[in-house]
Structures are given as structure tokens and as C-alpha cells.
Amino acid sequence: AQTVTQSQPEMSVQEAETVTLSCTYDTSESDYYLFWYKQPPSRQMILVIRQEAYKQQNATENRFSVNFQKAAKSFSLKISDSQLGDAAMYFCAYRTPNSGYALNFGKGTSLLVTP
Amino acid sequence: SAVISQKPSRDICQRGTSLTIQCQVDSQVTMMFWYRQQPGQSLTLIATANQGSEATYESGFVIDKFPISRPNLTFSTLTVSNMSPEDSSIYLCSAAGTPITNYGYTFGSGTRLTVV
Numbered sequence: 001a002q003t004v005t006q007s008q009p010e011m012s013v014q015e016a017e018t019v020t021l022s023c024t025y026d027t028s029e030s031d032y033y034l035f036w037y038k039q040p041p042s043r044q045m046i047l048v049i050r051q052e053a054y055k056q057q058n059a060t061e062n063r064f065s066v067n068f069q070k071a072a073k074s075f076s077l078k079i080s081d082s083q084l085g086d087a088a089m090y091f092c093a094y095r096t097p098n099s100g101y102a103l104n105f106g107k108g109t110s111l112l113v114t115p
Numbered sequence: 116s117a118v119i120s121q122k123p124s125r126d127i128c129q130r131g132t133s134l135t136i137q138c139q140v141d142s143q144v145t146m147m148f149w150y151r152q153q154p155g156q157s158l159t160l161i162a163t164a165n166q167g168s169e170a171t172y173e174s175g176f177v178i179d180k181f182p183i184s185r186p187n188l189t190f191s192t193l194t195v196s197n198m199s200p201e202d203s204s205i206y207l208c209s210a211a212g213t214p215i216t217n218y219g220y221t222f223g224s225g226t227r228l229t230v231v
Binding site: 100102108 | 146148157160171205207209219224227
């Protein structure tokens, strides 16, 4: 079975500090994409960052970056200079052709940002 | 990226009735997906909906309970049939761009369903 594991149900970070959310996944496929989504209380799923498995370079989007360790099947998200608006549920997900291109989500990490 | 309008945003329904949730996309998309999310939990895939073919359901979800329509490349509906309180949840639709290598998935804002 293909799975995504987020081992941190909750994380807390102070404003302006850096926090890292962990994610590991298990797939036997070589062609896949990895994602981090943010879901605030509004329920809207917002794409934070994505990574193609064939790319060795870690993806970066402004204050958000990933540490992609393909051999270890690890895909952690680093949020720098945390802001109050970063508080949300964060989901790690991947997509493979054999999953019918649907996203397979982890259980999520609830991020609290304190002033 | 595409924008999805999902309706209704919430509803309270009597057990034994059915509710149809609609998702309208502002551009043509290859694939659409329906998820269920318990509050505070992860998203569970219900089915994948491709235009012109039967939806593909995940284990634990059946067409009689969750019939899906996909009449064109911009629209899909999910019906929750013969509802029971266990169906109370958030339902979200998602769309993947064309071609499928465009991995910019978009989500609707969700439907919060309460069955009483």
C-alpha cells in the first residue's frame, strides 16, 4: 500500500522563527510528485509547494522550502520567518500514475503560530 | 490555475434523504476528484471522475451511495444518497489541469454536511 506519514499532529512556532514539518512516504514507483497543502479554518486547500521526484534540487517558494531526500523517502517543509497567517493545517501529499493521478494525503500537522 | 465554485457550502439534511453537491470549474480540466474529510482529519478519496466515462470509486465507496456525474470538462456533481448521521462530513472536489502533466491541482471550498 502506498502511504504518507506525518508524525507531528501539532507543531508550534513563534512569529519570525523557523519551523520544519516532517513527512515520509512509501511508494515503489519512480515517477511521482510531492506536495504540501495548507488548509486554514476556511477549509480552502492552498498549494504551498510541489516537488517532482526526478528533480534533485529542492523546491523553494519564498519563505517555504523543502528538504527532499528521495532515498529516505522524506519530504519535509521548512517555513522561515513564520507569520500569524501561516497558522493552519498542513498536509503532505503525493501523486503517482498508479494512483490514478489522485492525491494521496497524510493525516496533517496543525501549525500554531504564537506572537 | 483553475478556480472551482462548489455549492452548497453547507447543509443540514434529514436522514434518508439525498444531497447533490455541485462543482463548476472556470476552465476545462481533465480529471476531477471527490474527497471526504472529517473535521480535523485528512482527506479520503471517494472517486475519480473523468468526462464521458464512469467514475472510479475507491474501496469502501460505492456508486449507489455516492453517484457521480461528469457531463463535461467543467462540471461535476456528487450525490450523497440515503443519508445517515455517519455521512456527516466535509466533502471537497478537486480538479487537475490539462494535460495531466500539469500538476496544479485546485480545490473547491468544501461542503459541510450535517445529517440529523
